[in-house]
Amino acid sequence: MDWNTLAEIDRRHIWHPYATIPNRLPVYPVARAQGCTLELADGRRLIDGMSSWWAALHGYNHPRLNRAAAAQLENMSHVMFGGLTHEPAVRLTQALLDILPAPLNRVFYTDSGSVAVEVAMKMALQYQRAVGQPESRCRFAAVRAGYHGDTWHAMSVCGPETGIHSLFAAGLPLQYFLPQPASPFHGEWQPESIAPLADLLAQKHHEIAGLILEPIVQGAGGMYFYHPEYLRRARELCDHYGVALIFDEIATGFGRSGKMFALEHAGVVPDIITLGKGLTGGYLTLAAAVCHERIAQAIDESDHPWLMHGPTFMANPLACAVAAESLAMLRESPWQERVAQIESMMRDGLAAAAGWRCVREVRVLGAIGVLEMHAPVPTATLQPRLVDKGVWVRPFGNMVYLMPPFVISADELQFLVRQTLAAVAEEYGEEWTPAA
Numbered sequence: 001m002d003w004n005t006l007a008e009i010d011r012r013h014i015w016h017p018y019a020t021i022p023n024r025l026p027v028y029p030v031a032r033a034q035g036c037t038l039e040l041a042d043g044r045r046l047i048d049g050m051s052s053w054w055a056a057l058h059g060y061n062h063p064r065l066n067r068a069a070a071a072q073l074e075n076m077s078h079v080m081f082g083g084l085t086h087e088p089a090v091r092l093t094q095a096l097l098d099i100l101p102a103p104l105n106r107v108f109y110t111d112s113g114s115v116a117v118e119v120a121m122k123m124a125l126q127y128q129r130a131v132g133q134p135e136s137r138c139r140f141a142a143v144r145a146g147y148h149g150d151t152w153h154a155m156s157v158c159g160p161e162t163g164i165h166s167l168f169a170a171g172l173p174l175q176y177f178l179p180q181p182a183s184p185f186h187g188e189w190q191p192e193s194i195a196p197l198a199d200l201l202a203q204k205h206h207e208i209a210g211l212i213l214e215p216i217v218q219g220a221g222g223m224y225f226y227h228p229e230y231l232r233r234a235r236e237l238c239d240h241y242g243v244a245l246i247f248d249e250i251a252t253g254f255g256r257s258g259k260m261f262a263l264e265h266a267g268v269v270p271d272i273i274t275l276g277k278g279l280t281g282g283y284l285t286l287a288a289a290v291c292h293e294r295i296a297q298a299i300d301e302s303d304h305p306w307l308m309h310g311p312t313f314m315a316n317p318l319a320c321a322v323a324a325e326s327l328a329m330l331r332e333s334p335w336q337e338r339v340a341q342i343e344s345m346m347r348d349g350l351a352a353a354a355g356w357r358c359v360r361e362v363r364v365l366g367a368i369g370v371l372e373m374h375a376p377v378p379t380a381t382l383q384p385r386l387v388d389k390g391v392w393v394r395p396f397g398n399m400v401y402l403m404p405p406f407v408i409s410a411d412e413l414q415f416l417v418r419q420t421l422a423a424v425a426e427e428y429g430e431e432w433t434p435a436a
């Protein structure tokens with residue numbers, strides 16, 4: 001089938017993320033991807049600035065991950081996890097235990113990040129029942145501009161304003177929302193930043209089963225980096241009031257913020273952590289909710305020791321085999337240096353845009369570089385400019401942001417930053433000539 005025909009079927013019949021049918025915006029057919037390059041069907045090559053939404057840590061089409069997938073296919077692609085187990089799941093679990101804080105060692109595998117968040121919330125609820133809390137202790141506290149996924153309860157804890165979910169507000173369970181942590185990562189800690197959480201828990205702790213937040217980096221809700229002290233104080237408050245603390249590291253896990261897990265910036269161990277996105281190196285869909293042994297023990301000792309969830313594709317062997325290999329590759333690689341180098345190159349490169357009228361703030365943490373604009377980005381016109389300049393960068397909201405695969409070369413990264421700035425400058429009519 002020729003690409004024009006394919007594109008037309010796509011446009012009329014397939015929904016893309018947060019899109020219309022027929023699609024009002026173009027989608028670009030990708031024929032193949034290799035390393036940090038996406039090759040479009042028309043032969044154009046784009047340097048990848050997205051890692052396919054935090055996932056493709058090692059770039060695309062990696063021989064080691066390909067081999068791991070092929071080897072597992074020869075054994076089995078999938079078997080049910082009810083009553084059966086397999087080596088890929090156990091190997092992956094051991095690999096996770098090796099890198100997570102020690103008490104986080106009870107693992108539940110799901111097929112997507114949103115479902116991992118659902119499971120994490122169930123764990124918190126079952127834990128509260130297990131320790132004798134009444135059923136009315138069933139609500140969650142969350143942070144404005146947070147993002148936790150698109151399924152129902154995950155959606156209910158997404159920031160209500162920045163979220164794409166306000167449409168459903170009337171049907172969603174009501175949760176308690178805290179202001180975005182006011183102290184930024186690179187600034188001074190302002191003690192009053194924690195006051196809203198302290199006040200909320202003081203007043204409502206008997207209703208609140210858990211506090212869920214993305215540690216350090218708020219991702220899809222605004223690409224905002226906040227102060228580690230917030231997490232230390234949150235831990236103390238949750239301990240004091242018996243609230244389960246859930247860290248959603250689906251985006252930040254596996255090195256993206258410069259630490260293996262963002263929680264390491266604060267030295268805080270949550271009660272439950274969710275993982276996903278980069279878990280399989282971007283190959284297959286797999287996620288996990290991992291809880292503190294104390295949470296699992298409490299549930300196990302209760303009248304209802306069963307954790308009530310069990311997806312069809314739970315712990316899919318193919319995904320687990322690739323994930324175990326991806327984690328091994330990550331740990332064998334000099335990822336800290338790579339991420340630090342990406343960070344310093346993006347900080348230098350993106351600084352050029354700091355004075356532009358269209359730019360509100362430039363910020364960089366780990367392998368995440370953000371241009372926050374004053375207003376929503378005109379994706380319909382900016383996206384084709386970025387593609388014309390040979391880069392794959394997908395703006396959202398007020399943000400043009402870069403999070404390349406960790407294996408990006410210095411030349412590729414320089415190209416990515418320069419061409420992104422060139423496209424933005426052109427779009428907004430900024431006078432800018434890149435340094436030679």
Ligand SMILES: *Cc1c(COP(=O)(O)O)cnc(C)c1O
Binds near residue numbers: 112117147219
């Ligand atoms: C992407 C994301 C999710 C949802 O994961 P899916 O696999 O898309 O369902 C949840 N939490 C955070 C922090 C995310 O970035």
